[in-house]
Amino acid sequence: MMRRRTTLLASCTAIALAFGSTACGGDDDVSAGGGDKALSGQTVTVAGVWSGTEQKNFQKVLDAFTEKTGAKTRFVPTGDNVSTVVGSKIEGGDAPDVVMVPQVGVLQQFAKNGWLKPLSAKAQTAVDENFAPVWKNYGSVDGKLYGLYFKAAHKSTVWYSPDALAQAGVETPKTYDEMLKAGRTVSDSGLSAFAVAGQDGWTLTDWFENVYLSQAGAEKYDALAAHKLKWTDQSVVDALTTLGKLFKDKQLIAGGQKGALNTDFPGSVEKVFGPEPEAGMVYEGDFVAGVAKDQFGKKIGEDANFFPFPPVGSGDAPVVSGGDAAVVLKDGKNSEAGMALLEYLTTPEASAVWAGIGGYISPNKNLDLASYGDDVTRATAKSLVDAGNADAVRFDMSDQAPAAFGGTKGTGEWKILQDFLRDPSNPKATAAELEKAAAKAYGS
Incomplete structure (x- = not known):
């Protein structure tokens, strides 16, 4: 006091x-x-x-x-x-x-x-x-x-149930590949690895941004955010490919792709921290803690905790803010x-x-x-x-975009990434759709 x-x-x-x-x-x-x-x-x-x-x-x-x-x-x-x-x-x-x-x-x-x-x-x-x-x-x-x-x-925090990880016998991961491996071990223990809030397109943009910032680097992130780099760039295709491996793995996502598309953000937190858990982890920002605490009575640091979004490949760990x-x-x-x-x-x-x-x-x-x-x-x-x-964070990319592309339900990046979650088989085609929508919204 x-x-x-x-x-x-x-x-x-x-x-x-x-x-x-x-x-x-x-x-x-x-x-x-x-x-x-x-x-x-x-x-x-x-x-x-x-x-x-x-x-x-x-x-x-x-x-x-x-x-x-x-x-x-x-x-x-x-x-x-x-x-x-x-x-x-x-x-x-x-x-x-x-x-x-x-x-x-x-x-x-x-x-x-x-x-x-x-x-x-x-x-x-x-x-x-x-x-x-x-x-x-x-x-x-x-x-x-x-x-x-x-x-x-x-927005570079992955929240988890300490009990779920302990029961699966896994430690908090230090790399993206380790995170997926840990997720499969959690799945083998009886829970899905991740609850993904695919019904809310903004959560999918956050997934993409963390993967892209780590895998492609800050310079390309800034260029893509300003649409000085086209979404058809190979770096975008590579990030979508990385993300697609998670999206199409039914062992990793609670309810599979269909279940994810029918789960909103509060629902994704409930699937990890609610009375009947379905998954061990949920990726989203620090605000997950408020839902876990207020709606489900979790004690932060004991019943709910987080690890930093891990680096992809040889990249640095991302720090995305909003x-x-x-x-x-x-x-x-x-x-x-x-x-x-x-x-x-x-x-x-x-x-x-x-x-x-x-x-x-x-x-x-x-x-x-x-x-x-x-x-x-x-x-x-x-x-x-x-x-x-220290001017060392990158602001949420979709939040920097015109609303028609990065901030509108049912259109632009939100919808295209929801379509990608539904069918992640063609990252190159998804990148082309993203560029088409971005060019229209940016007027270029």
């Missing part, structure tokens, strides 16, 4: 910038829910993809903002098609004030459409103080800062109050609310690691923040 209080005091300057001198008491204490309630009577509408546990946890952050400022909040789930839903609301005269944008490409699209307000001077100052430059770069378009990365993700950026829409009815929410979200205080609950990593470098509830999350958060400070 003392360590957290020290952090909040140290970050008092940033909080004061965002909310004025009322954020910091004259006795050097930060009172719970302090603030002058200057926004009483206003309602901030926030739209985002979060549902279930994530929405519930974010609501606690919004409730803390309400207690501080007096502004009420209303969260509107968008589903995965954020761009389409927000565009429709703007056209219909019902624009939200704030949108939590899950893709860099969508943020760029919103900015180029003229929908966004640049961050206020107060918010920009706090971003400079509390965030590594990489996060500011991803939130900027043409030199203007529009997005505040409130929630980050470490994140959700808060932006303010010009057409929101309470956009000024929306900007006040962003100013609050820049503070370590706001991040600490969700950090203490779990299923969350903040890119805020001034958030005390003691705010996290377990050692596993603490270590994951430190790894990502350190990598961000």
